[in-house]
Amino acid sequence: MEVTTCLTLKDLISTKKPKSDPVTDGRSAYKENMFDRFKISPRLPLRSEPIDLSKHKSFTPERIPVTPVKVAERPQADPWTPTANLKMLISAASPEIRDREKKKELFRPIENNGIEKTDTDLQLMDCVDDIDDLEKRPSRKQKSLGLLCQKFLARYPSYPISTEKMTISLDEAASSLGVERRRIYDIVNVLESLHLVGRVAKNQYCWHGQHNLNETLSDLQRVGEKQNYRAQIACFHFKDMGMEYKCDEQKKGCNMDQQNTPFIELSEADCPSVSSSSRKDKSLRIMSQKFVMLFLVSTTKIISLEIAAKILIEESQDAADHSKFKTKVRRLYDIANVLTSLGLIKKVHVTDERGRKPAFKWIGPADFSAGVDQKMEVTTTTPSPDSKKEACSLSPASDRVKQRLFRHSSFNVVQSFTNVKRKVCSQPCSPQKPQGVESSDSYASKMAHLATIYKQKTEEDSKHISSTSRNGSTGNAALPFSVVVPVPVKSDYCVQPVVHEVPHKTIHEPLSIVPPSQSHEECTNHGFVPNQPYMYLPSNSVIMLCGNLSEGKASEQLAKSLHLVPGSDSPTSEESNTSKQERPTKRQHTGKDDAPLSLVLPKKSRLHDTQSLWKTVCKPTTPEQLHHVSSGKEYNTEPGTKPNNLGEHTEQVGSTLLPSDHVHVQPAVPPQFLYVPTTAGLNGFNFLVHANHSVGLSPSQLASLNVPYVMVPSSALTAFPFICSPAVPSGANCSSSNGGMNFSQAGTSSPTHLTIGASQMAAPQLFEAAVDQAKNSSPLSTSTGSGMCGGSKADSHDCLSQSVHNAKLHKSPTPSTPKSIRPIHKDAFFKTPGSLDVSSSRKRQRTQTRTSSSAQRKLDIDSSVVN
DNA sequence: ATATCCCGCCACCTG
DNA sequence: CAGGTGGCGGGATAT
Numbered sequence: 001m002e003v004t005t006c007l008t009l010k011d012l013i014s015t016k017k018p019k020s021d022p023v024t025d026g027r028s029a030y031k032e033n034m035f036d037r038f039k040i041s042p043r044l045p046l047r048s049e050p051i052d053l054s055k056h057k058s059f060t061p062e063r064i065p066v067t068p069v070k071v072a073e074r075p076q077a078d079p080w081t082p083t084a085n086l087k088m089l090i091s092a093a094s095p096e097i098r099d100r101e102k103k104k105e106l107f108r109p110i111e112n113n114g115i116e117k118t119d120t121d122l123q124l125m126d127c128v129d130d131i132d133d134l135e136k137r138p139s140r141k142q143k144s145l146g147l148l149c150q151k152f153l154a155r156y157p158s159y160p161i162s163t164e165k166m167t168i169s170l171d172e173a174a175s176s177l178g179v180e181r182r183r184i185y186d187i188v189n190v191l192e193s194l195h196l197v198g199r200v201a202k203n204q205y206c207w208h209g210q211h212n213l214n215e216t217l218s219d220l221q222r223v224g225e226k227q228n229y230r231a232q233i234a235c236f237h238f239k240d241m242g243m244e245y246k247c248d249e250q251k252k253g254c255n256m257d258q259q260n261t262p263f264i265e266l267s268e269a270d271c272p273s274v275s276s277s278s279r280k281d282k283s284l285r286i287m288s289q290k291f292v293m294l295f296l297v298s299t300t301k302i303i304s305l306e307i308a309a310k311i312l313i314e315e316s317q318d319a320a321d322h323s324k325f326k327t328k329v330r331r332l333y334d335i336a337n338v339l340t341s342l343g344l345i346k347k348v349h350v351t352d353e354r355g356r357k358p359a360f361k362w363i364g365p366a367d368f369s370a371g372v373d374q375k376m377e378v379t380t381t382t383p384s385p386d387s388k389k390e391a392c393s394l395s396p397a398s399d400r401v402k403q404r405l406f407r408h409s410s411f412n413v414v415q416s417f418t419n420v421k422r423k424v425c426s427q428p429c430s431p432q433k434p435q436g437v438e439s440s441d442s443y444a445s446k447m448a449h450l451a452t453i454y455k456q457k458t459e460e461d462s463k464h465i466s467s468t469s470r471n472g473s474t475g476n477a478a479l480p481f482s483v484v485v486p487v488p489v490k491s492d493y494c495v496q497p498v499v500h501e502v503p504h505k506t507i508h509e510p511l512s513i514v515p516p517s518q519s520h521e522e523c524t525n526h527g528f529v530p531n532q533p534y535m536y537l538p539s540n541s542v543i544m545l546c547g548n549l550s551e552g553k554a555s556e557q558l559a560k561s562l563h564l565v566p567g568s569d570s571p572t573s574e575e576s577n578t579s580k581q582e583r584p585t586k587r588q589h590t591g592k593d594d595a596p597l598s599l600v601l602p603k604k605s606r607l608h609d610t611q612s613l614w615k616t617v618c619k620p621t622t623p624e625q626l627h628h629v630s631s632g633k634e635y636n637t638e639p640g641t642k643p644n645n646l647g648e649h650t651e652q653v654g655s656t657l658l659p660s661d662h663v664h665v666q667p668a669v670p671p672q673f674l675y676v677p678t679t680a681g682l683n684g685f686n687f688l689v690h691a692n693h694s695v696g697l698s699p700s701q702l703a704s705l706n707v708p709y710v711m712v713p714s715s716a717l718t719a720f721p722f723i724c725s726p727a728v729p730s731g732a733n734c735s736s737s738n739g740g741m742n743f744s745q746a747g748t749s750s751p752t753h754l755t756i757g758a759s760q761m762a763a764p765q766l767f768e769a770a771v772d773q774a775k776n777s778s779p780l781s782t783s784t785g786s787g788m789c790g791g792s793k794a795d796s797h798d799c800l801s802q803s804v805h806n807a808k809l810h811k812s813p814t815p816s817t818p819k820s821i822r823p824i825h826k827d828a829f830f831k832t833p834g835s836l837d838v839s840s841s842r843k844r845q846r847t848q849t850r851t852s853s854s855a856q857r858k859l860d861i862d863s864s865v866v867n
Numbered sequence: 868a869t870a871t872c873c874c875g876c877c878a879c880c881t882g
Numbered sequence: 883c884a885g886g887t888g889g890c891g892g893g894a895t896a897t
Contacts (some may be wrong), residue, residue: 140895143873170886181877185888202881204884284888307872327890333872358870 040406143179146337149187151177153341156207166207167200185283190338214365217296224293229311233298236307287312287328288335295345295362304350305332306361336360 152173160166170188174181188205191197195216197205224230290312294303309328339345344364349356764866 140871140873145872180875181886183873185886189888323891329870330872330891331889333870337872375892 007057059622143335145183145186145334146341148177148179148183149190149338149341152184152187156209158210160207160209160211168197168205168207170203170205186334187338190282190288190335191342193285194292194342196342217292217365220289220293221296224290229290229294230297230299232311233294233303233307236310270385284331284335287331288339291332291335292339292344295360295364298362301362302348302350302359302365304357305329305336308332308358396805 154164155173155176156168168188170181170184174184177184188197192199192205195208195212196206196210200206253568262341291303292310294311295301306329309325309332312332313324313328336345336347340361342364344362345360346363349357350359351357400611
């Protein structure tokens with residue numbers, strides 16, 4: 001699936017706005033003014049993005065907080081920044097030009113010959129004229145909620161000084177903006193869901209600004225994960241892909257989960273009446289939160305309207321009237337407009353076999369977790385909402401910085417990376433997990449089930465795939481699993497289906513070996529050797545393969561090898577020198593604050609065992625073998641993979657990464673393959689990274705290393721700073737990158753990567769989702785991890801089974817993670833309203849949301865007032 | 868035709 | 883009861 005970005009607000013902005021308009025009178029004029037203002041506004045990038053939160057921040061000071069809406073004159077008079085100037089220019093020209101451009105676009109197909117073109121232009125001009133006439137009346141776009149929201153937002157500073165409480169009068173806002181109050185409600189409700197505003201009293205809201213945004217997002221993310229939204233998304237994706245199959249079950253599970261989970265989170269606040277699940281979704285506020293949650297938990301950060309609607313419709317979704325769906329979608333559009341104007345999401349389109357579908361991509365802060373953490377620490381002491389704000393004064397800066405970084409990486413790819421990174425960081429050690437833990441048991445089991453199903457499906461598909469290669473065109477169809485790696489029949493590689501060993505781990509367990517018997521034929525087609533077992537590597541797993549493990553220990557070994565070393569090397573003193581060396585190096589690389597996980601080679605933990613292990617490993621790792629593996633595109637049975645890309649990638653990988661000539665094993669550095677799962681449907685292309693890569697080996701060394709091939713999902717790269725092809729001395733990049741290396745950088749060395757990363761498919765990563773969730777939610781994973789980990793690990797988290805995400809989590813060398821911290825901060829969403837509501841006057845528990853909300857509001861008001 | 872989503876009716880609530 | 887809220891979906895407009 002390809003994602004195409006669309007311009008929403010942009011369009012709005014670009015829309016020509018003819019000035020004088022009798023009909024529209026003040027209102028339109030007003031809008032226009034607002035509009036102009038926006039144009040000039042620094043925060044609007046060339047792209048005329050809506051409101052860029054991050055930018056907002058920076059400019060906050062400049063903004064006049066309470067400014068009355070209107071800027072009577074042309075603000076253009078004095079642009080504040082170069083950008084503004086540019087913008088101004090653009091805006092100046094924009095009306096006609098843009099329209100013309102648009103028209104041209106429309107006619108472009110015909111523009112083949114000059115003559116026609118000319119005609120076209122003429123036509124266009126005419127059209128424009130007509131349009132101008134028509135424009136007298138405010139176009140629909142000009143009245144869009146998104147634009148309105150921008151105007152609304154323009155009135156308030158992103159980061160108001162805590163002391164000054166800006167109150168928003170709905171009436172005033174409505175009148176000043178020239179719209180009905182009803183519309184203001186729409187906006188305010190969404191803003192409220194993000195805590196950008198708070199209701200103070202009837203007809204009065206107070207502007208909080210974005211001080212708490214990160215926190216809010218963090219909370220939402222947490223809740224979203226708890227809600228199992230990721231799985232739900234996956235389910236729907238799955239469904240979309242035409243795999244009806246068991247989806248229902250999964251869905252049920254999801255829903256059940258959802259239902260079971262006390263709707264504690266934010267929603268609670270907003271919607272006290274948990275019981276009235278039916279109602280809660282109806283609230284625009286809650287819908288908004290949920291919608292955001294979907295983005296936050298989504299690996300792709302892209303949520304199609306359709307899926308969002310379905311998920312939000314709740315369990316009743318079944319045939320749930322089409323009308324309901326429609327209504328939902330309408331609401332989602334409303335919400336999306338506001339979010340878009342906030343610069344949190346942008347419109348995109350996902351294309352799958354069924355055609356283009358409207359979707360939105362999260363472009364808001366992705367690293368808020370870290371920020372939150374920091375905040376938390378600071379804020380922790382001051383739990384109260386208000387204090388929160390104050391405390392925030394601190395955090396904003398850091399956040400800002402981060403956000404900026406993020407912003408700068410305007411490339412989707414990068415963004416995705418960032419996201420991934422963030423997630424990762426928050427994983428194992430992260431605070432988030434702990435929370436999810438609560439419901440984990442049931443959840444885990446469900447996920448396990450899901451995973452199982454998935455696996456089955458996958459296996460089944462893999463068979464089919466081999467025989468009937470799915471056309472790559474529909475990347476979407478890609479199955480979740482990333483790679484099927486042939487296991488040399490005689491090879492020493494011994495991978496045990498650890499999965500089976502530990503029930504709970506099933507979910508986590510990335511590997512599964514398909515018995516040769518199952519599909520020799522197909523396998524053969526793909527280059528598999530008959531009877532050759534192959535290993536199924538779920539997209540979400542990170543695996544290190546070690547050769548020659550005795551069966552009994554295989555899993556253990558594997559586990560060891562696989563597990564990522566958490567921040568601390570401390571684990572075992574027994575570690576081999578090699579590992580030690582490596583770690584330090586890596587550390588350096590990953591040095592950045594958010595440093596992705598540092599992939600440490602845990603195996604060293606048991607020197608002896610490991611060594612032997614290594615030996616064996618090395619053996620198998622002959623150039624040929626490696627090559628075999630790497631070159632075998634065939635192996636990549638992933639249905640979703642795009643043939644083209646795949647081919648290219650493979651080739652490149654093979655040529656670039658595999659110094660076949662020089663392959664010689666270095667005893668010191670046992671070959672390990674790090675399997676990095678694809679994320680978010682990245683072409684389904686994964687890489688096997690030689691573990692050593694991660695080490696700060698010199699290029700030459702790397703080259704000399706016997707490296708299999710590496711398939712790295714873009715997202716994964718972020719997490720693994722060290723990843724680089726042996727051929728490329730990218731070490732510098734990796735190490736230096738503070739943002740964590742980003743894909744782009746990696747790309748420098750190998751273009752291939754980039755290509756891959758770029759395409760993020762909305763494709764479901766069911767498995768991934770399942771794994772993640774299971775992981776997150778289930779505490780068991782950690783405890784049970786021992787099986788996998790081989791007990792060496794100090795931290796269960798370190799288990800290899802952990803997904804990349806987890807791995808990434810380990811940012812700092814220090815193992816001790818702030819997990820404890822996380823739990824602490826959950827204030828914002830869970831705070832008061834709900835509880836208050838209940839405890840206090842909870843006058844009636846009417847099933848009606850409204851009541852509850854009202855009640856809540858009251859509470860809110862009260863509390864706020866008190867403060 | 869489909870995607871968007873504006874508009875405002877009207878039910879519910881609160882004061 | 884008046885006014886505040888906001889669910890909802892018809893139907894206009896944009897693609």
